Amino acid sequence: MRAMRIHEPGARLRLDDVPAPEPGPGQVRIRVAACGVNFADTLMTQGKYQLRPEPPFAPGGEVCGVVEALGPGVERPALGARVAAACGWGGFAEAVLAPAAACVEVPDAIPSDEAAAFLVAYGTSHMALDWKAGLRAGETLLVLGAAGGVGLTAVEVGKLMGARVIACASGPEKLALARSRGADHLIDSSAEDIREATLALGGADVVYDPVGGEQFRAAMRACRPDGRxxxxGFASGEVPQIPANILLVKNLTVIGFWWGAYPKLRPERVARSARQLIAWRLEGRLRPHVSDRLPLEQANEALDLLRTRRAMGKVVLIP
Incomplete structure (x- = not known):
């Protein structure tokens, strides 16, 4: 099979011809129809992510495709099933291994490129807002990076949960995309003071931040008492340091959330979230936005779209 692999941290990916992997106990092999590209992939190729596979390896942690081989002890999903799966890495290839428990069957009504861009981004927003932050109807949600792969899904999911959504992004094109997904108010991060603009709208109960850096600090100071x-993530490249005195005075809660831990830690919760999200998609209540579809051999260009923050919505590779 073909795979776009990193051979040393920080280098460009290379197209390699390698044997298709054999599934072990509890695993399936998926013939990849589409692979979602995430900011985590850019970090993984530099050796800066929580998961650090030994090079050479293919990045790519979420795929959609057809199950073509079962490991020992696996009964479901069945051979030939069309699934979306979290695989950690390996998805920038024509076939990949994934835990059987992390696979979710995908209805034919959902195209493969959407399904490959669905699990991590929407799963992150749904589980973070619902399970972790306990977002309630009528509360105000501030979404930073609101036109990015996960930020845009947070706008949609927040609206479905009944929140008033403030979308923060850079420039009119990105803000228009956030508005199209239900944002009630818009803040241009390239031209406005995020703290002042949010406070002028009454402050935020929940902040969803894939950006980090100065934007996190501004949003924290725009929280209402008891805010979460x-x-x-840290697309800005800066991990903010959190002053505990502000947390104390305003009774704020900072909740770390890494979706990638839960396919192993709580696969049943991931599956439950995925079923809810797929139901919303089939009802037409979610509209995944895939901005770029690139062939496998253009994986480097796909990663560059995320590194330079030019992508709006999701970037997908098609083997």
Whole structure:
């Protein structure tokens, strides 16, 4: 099979011809129809992510495809089933191994590129907002990076949960995309003071932050008392240091959330979330936005779209 692999941290990926992997106990092999590209993949190729596989390896942690081989002890999903799966890495390839428990069957009504862009981004937003932050109807949700792969899904999921959504992104094109997904208020991070603009709207009960850096600090100071902050990622390149005195005075809670831990730690919760999200998608209540579809051999270009923050919505590779 073909795979786009990293051979040394920080180098460009190379197209390799390698044997298809054989599934072990509890695993399945999936013939990849599409692979979602995430900011985590850019970090993994640099050796800066929580998961650090030994090179050479293919990045790519979420795929959609057809199950073509079962490991020992696996009964479901069945051979030939069309599934979306969290695989950790390996998805930038024509076939990949995934835990059987992390596979979710995908209805034919959902195209493969959408399904490959669905599990991690929507799963992150749904589980973070619902399970971790306990977002309630009528509360105000501030979403930073609101036109990015996960930020845009937080806008949609927050609206479905009944929140008033403030979307923060850079420039009119990105803000228009956030508005199209239900944002009630818009803040241009390239031209406005995030703290002042949020406070002018009454402050935030929950902050969803895939950006980090100065934007996190501004949002923290725009929280209402008893606010909850979700650091989802650090696309700015800066991990913010959190002053405990502000947490104390405003009774704030910072809730770390890494979706990638839960396919192993709580696979039943991931599956439950995925079923809810797929139901919403089939009802037309979610509209995944895939901005770029690239062939497998253009994986480096796909990663560059995320590194430079030019992507809006999701980037997907098609083997």
């Amino acid at each position: 902050l979700l650091p989802i």
